[in-house]
Amino acid sequence: MSTVAELWALQTTDLAVEAARQRLTELEKQLGADAELKAARAAAAEAQAELDRCRTTQRQLDQQVKDLSTQVRAAERDLMSGRVRNPRELESMEANVAALRRRRGVLEGEALEAMLEVDQWEAELAARQGRQAAAETAHQARQGAIRREAGQRLAELKTLSARLSQQWEATPPPDRDLYKNLRSRKGGRAVAREQGGACQACGVMLPTGVLQTVHVGSQRVFCPGCGRLLLAG
Ligand SMILES: [Zn+2]
Incomplete structure (x- = not known):
């Protein structure tokens, strides 16, 4: 028959195995998952997208300004060529040149704004990329720590499992049944x-008679409060 101390030792190993397994599961979950890094990456990607958008707008506006300048020059040349002498027609051509210039002026203003926006997003992107780099470094460090701990826990689990099977083998079958039954309930x-x-599991104060029997240790005593086997403290 196992002593209560032996069953207590078995239980201690059992609980340690469970704790090690649980911790390993937690560590596995932590591997790869990093909300801070995810947010930093998303913020940098967003700035990159904004910058690309602004650059495209700026390029389009620059091209439109260039095209308009070509049109303005052509219209001016035509006006000066002397090809047209009709005053009404000349007036209309002048109005056309003026309209083209106004339009170009508006687009130049927009192109300038787009350029300023590009500058802003370039600065913002640099800042966000800096934060992302810091988050990547921190993430690597955390992952390294998690992997190291997981390695330690795995080694610990191996040792504990070996101890557990030794203890289990040394426990007579009836005691195994009692232990398993009590543990599950x-x-x-x-x-x-x-x-x-007092019983450390349920807190009940043990009657003097029970306490004495526990301390003599010659027979098994169950806690009148929770029904567990009692080990003298
Ligand atoms: Zn109890």
């Missing part, structure tokens, strides 16, 4: 420690 803890006359 009592939230994973079959054995409770007594300390200062």
Whole structure:
């Protein structure tokens, strides 16, 4: 028959195995997941998209200004060529040149605004890329720490699993059944420690008779509060 202390040791290993497995699962979840980095990458990508958009607009406006200048020069040359002498027609041609110039003036203003916007987004992109780089570095450091801890936990789990199977092999089958049964019904803890006359699992104060039997240790005592096996503290 196993002693209560042996079953307590078995339970300690069991709980440590569970804790190590749980921690490994948590670490696996943390690998790759990084909200801060994701946000930094998204912010940089957004600035890049805005910058591309502004540059396209600026290029289009510059081209339109260039095209208009060509048109203005052609219209001016035509006007000066002396080809047309009719005053009405000349007036209309002058009006056309003036309209083209006005239109060019408006577009030049828009092109200037687009250029300023490009400058702003270039600065913004540089700032956001800087923040992203910092986030990438921090992320790498965190991932490294997670991998290191996962390695340690895995080694720990291996040692614990070996210990657990040794302890399990050393436990007589009836005690295994008792232990398994109690564990499944009592939230994973079959054995409770007594300390200062109280059960550490449920907190109940143990009657004097029960306490004495626990301390003599010659027979198994179950907590009258929670039903777990009691180990003298
Ligand atoms: Zn109890």
